[in-house]
Amino acid sequence: SQTIHQWPATLVQPVGSPLSLECTVEGTSNPNLYWYRQAAGRGLQLLFYSVGIGQISSEVPQNLSASRPQDRQFILSSKKLLLSDSGFYLCAWNPIRDWNRMEQYFGPGTRLTVT
């Protein structure tokens, strides 16, 4: 069976510090991978998605970046965090290569607080 991991689970970082969040998927190959952010009491905002190694699509211009160095690894980074970067960061994967049937499954999430 497939499993998606995220770490760390929680993170408190000062403004201006760097960020690295990691997501890995087990039990599948060549998944589509996604990063979402959910601000407190808000909906999900798509940040990045990737259809393969080194292939990143950005949805929202901001001070975040994403990389996919390996097939089942997706990393979200920032060089300098802003207060507005606080939120619940969710990684998701989609196992079906049919763009008309895009079920997505979420990891447990990382709760980031920027102080």
Place this chain on the structure above:
Amino acid sequence: QKEVEQNSGPLSVPEGAIASLNCTYSDRVSQSFFWYRQYSGKSPELIMSIYSNGDKEDGRFTAQLNKASQYVSLLIRDSQPSDSATYLCAVNVGTGRRALTFGSGTRLQVQP
């Protein structure tokens, strides 16, 4: 107009009642529709998917899709306090877009 719209709630129903959650979307070419349940502090969990007009039943859950009217709904029969959560509607909006667009969610409260 938002691409995917939901009433934020809270929707309060008594235990054992039917909860009805609604979602409208703006893009007529959308092909796939999903309902996720999100408990407070947790990540969303996929509970239903629907791709064609009509009803799809899974246990106490029924998803209804009407592409002509551009709405999708979720019915929860025999609501339980454990169903209290935020329910997110998700749609693949846009031709060739390889990601889902989520509504902001409806908070459901089931009163014991």
